[in-house]
Amino acid sequence: xxxxxxxxxxxxxxxxxxxxxxxxxxxxxxxxxxxxxxxxxxxxxxxxxxxxxxxxxxxxxxxxxxxxxxxxxxxxxxxxxxxxxxxxxxxxxxxxxxxxxxxxxxxxxxxxxxxxxxxxxxxxxxxxxxxxxx
Amino acid sequence: xxxxxxxxxxxxxxxxxxxxxxxxxxxxxxxxxxxxxxxxxxxxxxxxxxxxxxxxxxxxxxxxxxxxxxxxxxxxxxxxxxxxxxxxxxxxxxxxxxxxxxxxxxxxxxxxxxxxxxxxxxxxxxxxxxxxxxxxxxxxxxxxxxxxxxxxxxxxxxxxxxxxxxxxxxxxxxxxxxxxxxxxxxxxxxxxxxxxxxxxxxxxxxxxxxxxxxxxxxxx
Numbered sequence: 001x002x003x004x005x006x007x008x009x010x011x012x013x014x015x016x017x018x019x020x021x022x023x024x025x026x027x028x029x030x031x032x033x034x035x036x037x038x039x040x041x042x043x044x045x046x047x048x049x050x051x052x053x054x055x056x057x058x059x060x061x062x063x064x065x066x067x068x069x070x071x072x073x074x075x076x077x078x079x080x081x082x083x084x085x086x087x088x089x090x091x092x093x094x095x096x097x098x099x100x101x102x103x104x105x106x107x108x109x110x111x112x113x114x115x116x117x118x119x120x121x122x123x124x125x126x127x128x129x130x131x132x133x134x
Numbered sequence: 135x136x137x138x139x140x141x142x143x144x145x146x147x148x149x150x151x152x153x154x155x156x157x158x159x160x161x162x163x164x165x166x167x168x169x170x171x172x173x174x175x176x177x178x179x180x181x182x183x184x185x186x187x188x189x190x191x192x193x194x195x196x197x198x199x200x201x202x203x204x205x206x207x208x209x210x211x212x213x214x215x216x217x218x219x220x221x222x223x224x225x226x227x228x229x230x231x232x233x234x235x236x237x238x239x240x241x242x243x244x245x246x247x248x249x250x251x252x253x254x255x256x257x258x259x260x261x262x263x264x265x266x267x268x269x270x271x272x273x274x275x276x277x278x279x280x281x282x283x284x285x286x287x288x289x290x291x292x293x294x295x296x297x298x299x300x301x302x303x304x305x306x307x308x309x310x311x312x313x314x315x316x317x318x319x320x321x322x323x324x325x326x327x328x329x330x331x332x333x334x335x336x337x338x339x340x341x342x343x344x345x346x347x348x349x350x351x352x353x354x
Contacts, residue, residue, distance in 0.1 A: 077215040078211045088244055101187075107219065111218075
């Protein structure tokens, strides 16, 4: 699979390294070149410096041939905008967007954007742990 | 009318001022407390501190009854998302977003923003209009019809000089509306009129055929 990951933070870098290890073609995009140090030393994929919420940058990352696009930067709005470009302009089959704000996540999910709110997921998990559920 | 403006920078400030002068109800949402204070001192209590992308903030200021929602922060992502929230969650009938990167102008329209305005493109067009060597200038875009009105100039090197208009092969669906010639009354272009240097032609054309139209009149 051809995977593009926008945002090389802890989650982005870890996911990129995992997917790369499994033999997928991975490209990470981040505004900060220093962020690429988080990638494992064995990482063989591409790393591009730039703004993933920009169609020209995405084209440089070969988004036309991408099977999956993930938006994992710290900015909800940046993630949403980049995901919409990937989905609506480049018609990427699978687009997954991280949105911290639960209300915003709910709205974009209603609009058909596949998205995850770490805030919801993690607080639900914690609640279950407190209550002794799995 | 009730107009909500996101972003209290220069554009937001002067827009609010103009709308207030016309007697409209205006509210600015601005992230910076200091900017808010300055605006409130200047224009009266019209600015609240908050994030214009957050549904809770937009609920608090009654976005549901807004007639217009205008996002003019310096950040394209914020402008896009706040307009989308206003449109989908609060059903605001008309959303207008400022676009910093001209590339995003078309994108915003695809993503459901009613009007996307790129200051860069506006300034460029204005400058191009003032440069006499440019053979084609945009006058008006008729967005919902997919048409535009342009001003064509017959340059001195055009190979169509001396040819009748009817011999110029126009792109499909192009209408010539007006011919303006120095020191003459403007006329509706007639097929028999022979083109001369410095003629100005006002034409209606589909934007995608603009380059063909320019070529048709410049020849070569």
